[in-house]
Amino acid sequence: MKLSELALQSRVASSTLKHWIRVGILPPGRLRNKTTAVYDERHVDRALLILLMRDEYRASVEQIRALTSLIDDGTSTLEVMNACQAFALGTPPGSAADPELAEYRERTYELMRRRDWRGCPGAAEQGLVHALATASKVGLDYDVDHLMAYADALEPLAARNVSALGPTGSPDQVARRMLAAINARARQLVAVSSLAHAAASIRAAIERGDAPEDLARPPARG
Template sequence: MRIGELSRKTGVPVPTIKYYVREGLLPPGELTSPNQAAYGEAHERRLQLIRALLEVGGMKVAEIADVLAAIDDPERPVHKVLGTAADRLGSGGIEHDDAGSAAARAVVADLISRRGWRTHESNPAATDLSEVLAALDRLGHGAFAEVLDDYADAAEQVARADLRYVDQRVAVEDMVEAVVVGTVLGEAVFSALRRLAHVSASAKLYGTDVPQEQKPS
């Protein structure tokens, strides 16, 4: 398969494919001549993965490069890949560093110990969580912490489902990819489900909300 066919099959323009190769997201095709290269199914699959992480997962190209490098590295232990995949999420790294942050960190540490989670508050996810809680506090929504345990219950349930899904992969490389896909796309799945449940629940609570109306624009 040459690049044009790869482009047609995936819907990704040829120059974009070349760009991904340049950026290290996609391995180059196997050269059959100085200016002819052959691409296989692996390239097609990889390209789909790239597009999914970009469009659905909202990841940046450089982040995807990191994650894919982790996937491709057979030396890298599974939990490192998970870390690489997961760490790209979160606030983006804005530091506020006020009094509220310390309080938020304490809330997170308490939550972790209360639930018996085998992690430490130095975990990037824990840091992100404290930052979000600090932001909520700043907004006068510190009371949001009251529903934290409901959120945590739900998060545990989702995490169990994720592990169940990943666990039934046979080969290790499939498992690694399943972790990445599950982490990133699973986020999008849950987000959509939450919004659906939101609409439905508020309809039940506040009476018969019309299902959908379009504004005249």
């Protein structure tokens, strides 16, 4: 396909595609002659991955290049998925060995041991360590029993999500599906958590007598 067709299929302007080629995150096309290059589905997959990273995650060119270079080096699917988690979670470099996080690292390890969860070392494990430390700073200190309660709810969902997404397709397709899923899942979990906290606050206000009994009920079924 020509560059114009690549732009149409990826929904990215030709000028943007040319910029991505210049900065080295989109492979150049195969030269058909001195003035014309042709592109294939590999370029479509890469353009859609870059588009998602740019628009959904506000990723820099350097961040995009780090992931796409890993893919181009022939890295395994599991390693690509781990890199996607590292990027999406935004865990600071060096946190895996930070002695100040030792307490939260041990909580994470204990959770993994109790549930026989694999993935150590890995981006998700390090992300949880950092998240626990961050939560503790604002007064939300979760012990292993709290984490087990979350895991009880999330593990069955995780198995279904993995089955639905699957590791099939090109590395770019796998990375794009995973990053899109992480973003959507995070939004959903935050929204459900926020709804639960709002409901708890309203319930407490009703119990104190500060709010009417029928406050903020959802509409009746039609």
